Amino acid sequence: MAKRFLWKSNYRKIPQFVQNALIDIDSDLIVVSATKKINRKEIEAGQYSHVGLSQDGSSIIAKGPSQPVSKAGKWSKRNAHGWDRIRKDWPKIQKTWIVESPNFGNGARNGWTMHSRTREVYQHQIFEPQGMTIEASVLEDKGGEQVVVKFALSPILSRSMEEFELMLLWAINVLQENTGVTGVFSSDATNEEYLSTIEVDWRIFPPGSADEVVASLLGSVHPKNMPDFEKHVRERVKFFQEFKPKGYIRGQGDFGSYVGAQFTDDLVVFENIRYGNAIYLLYQNWVEASKRSRLDLLRDQDAHFDRVVHTQGWQKRLASMLHDELFKRGLRSQRNGYRSTPRGR
Incomplete structure (x- = not known):
């Protein structure tokens, strides 16, 4: 797949600057967010339209939240379409496949027979599409060549969630792939607000x-x-x-x-x-x-x-x-x- 943007695509592991920021955060709830100085001409050219930034006259407008572009990178693709993760570190299990075959080579005339085949296979860990979104906010626009924009990813993350480090890596990479910046900050949300974003009623x-x-x-x-x-x-x-x-x-x-x-x-x-x-x-x-x-x-x-x-x-x-x-x-x-x-x- 051709590279979607000119900036660094993603990280193979949680970068040190994110790990350092986590040490300084006392809150259990984390928001993946970062600020960026952007050349006004890049916004005019539509380079950030996929994250809701556009020009309206002399003003920079932020509309959102926006769905990350699936073609931005592998983590964005997983966010949009899900992720089938083979776990070779887990014990194998028995799986059964069902196939249909024609009787005597002609199903229309002789009918079909269902077969099942069972064997041991590696387990798969399935992640549904996560539905992460990015919301842009213009923090500073003095009419000059550059504007300061904040990009925030939703939903927020909890340190106590299962596989927090994996989900954090996923989130910071979705932001990185789509904006060229990433980072983490403490969230002001309550536990109740956080739970409402992940629990299906x-x-x-x-x-x-x-x-x-x-x-x-x-x-x-x-x-x-x-x-x-x-x-x-x-x-x-x-x-x-x-x-x-x-x-x-x-x-x-x-x-x-x-x-x-x-x-x-x-x-x-x-x-x-x-x-x-x-x-x-x-x-x-x-x-x-x-x-x-x-x-x-x-x-x-x-x-x-x-x-x-x-x-x-x-x-x-x-x-x-x-x-x-x-x-x-x-x-x-x-x-x-x-x-x-x-x-x-």
């Missing part, structure tokens, strides 16, 4: 007709900048209904783009429709799992979930996996033509 809706379920899931609030939200919700409900869920789920507030269905206490399917790049089958006690933050709900051993990426044929793959999980729980009959291929063959 779920609502459970009972099953019903497609129109009733869609109406319940939509409510009166639509996520911002998602004109096709109702269309996607209706498509998911139609799909889920074929498997007779016991209820439907949707996140509230800032997490209203999370939609899914609950089939058993330990089988929930959900997706963040805002990003729409994958859907998840979660194999955990839902009461406990629903209490976890969005930052660590899936950042766990992938024995607890499967991720179906939205590539060609993903609906068919999801249907096969969901059918087999329901069969394991005695809620579906075994499919005709299904056979299991022993591990190692």
Whole structure:
């Protein structure tokens, strides 16, 4: 991928100046932020338009917050599309794949057979798209050649969060890749304000007709900048209904783009429709799992979930996996033509 900007792209590890700043910060809550002197001509040329800076007459205008450009670097790409991190330092687990093959070379005439294959694999640590945003503020503009701008990244971070150093590295690199500067400061936010940015508040809706379920899931609030939200919700409900869920789920507030269905206490399917790049089958006690933050709900051993990426044929793959999980729980009959291929063959 060609380099998006002229400045340094990112850091392989937390730089020393950030580590020094952390030592001087007493607060548990950290905001990734930095100031920069910018040549007015660079703003006029649109070099910072992706972070909300523009020229209006003789004034520099800051609009935001803005979504970081995914092409700015690998950390920005992970922020926009998620991150599948292979963990060779974790113990291997058994995984089962389901494939469909034509009988005697002609599926149209002879039908198809489902096969499952199980083997030991490295675990994957899945990070959903983080949705970090950058907000620019003009701190000083005296009409000269340069202006002073502050760039602040959201959400804020907590030292007590799981894998704080990794998430800090991710955040400072998103800011660096998009602005050419990075740093950390103490946050004035309260713990309650911080928790509201990471904890998903779920609502459970009972099953019903497609129109009733869609109406319940939509409510009166639509996520911002998602004109096709109702269309996607209706498509998911139609799909889920074929498997007779016991209820439907949707996140509230800032997490209203999370939609899914609950089939058993330990089988929930959900997706963040805002990003729409994958859907998840979660194999955990839902009461406990629903209490976890969005930052660590899936950042766990992938024995607890499967991720179906939205590539060609993903609906068919999801249907096969969901059918087999329901069969394991005695809620579906075994499919005709299904056979299991022993591990190692």
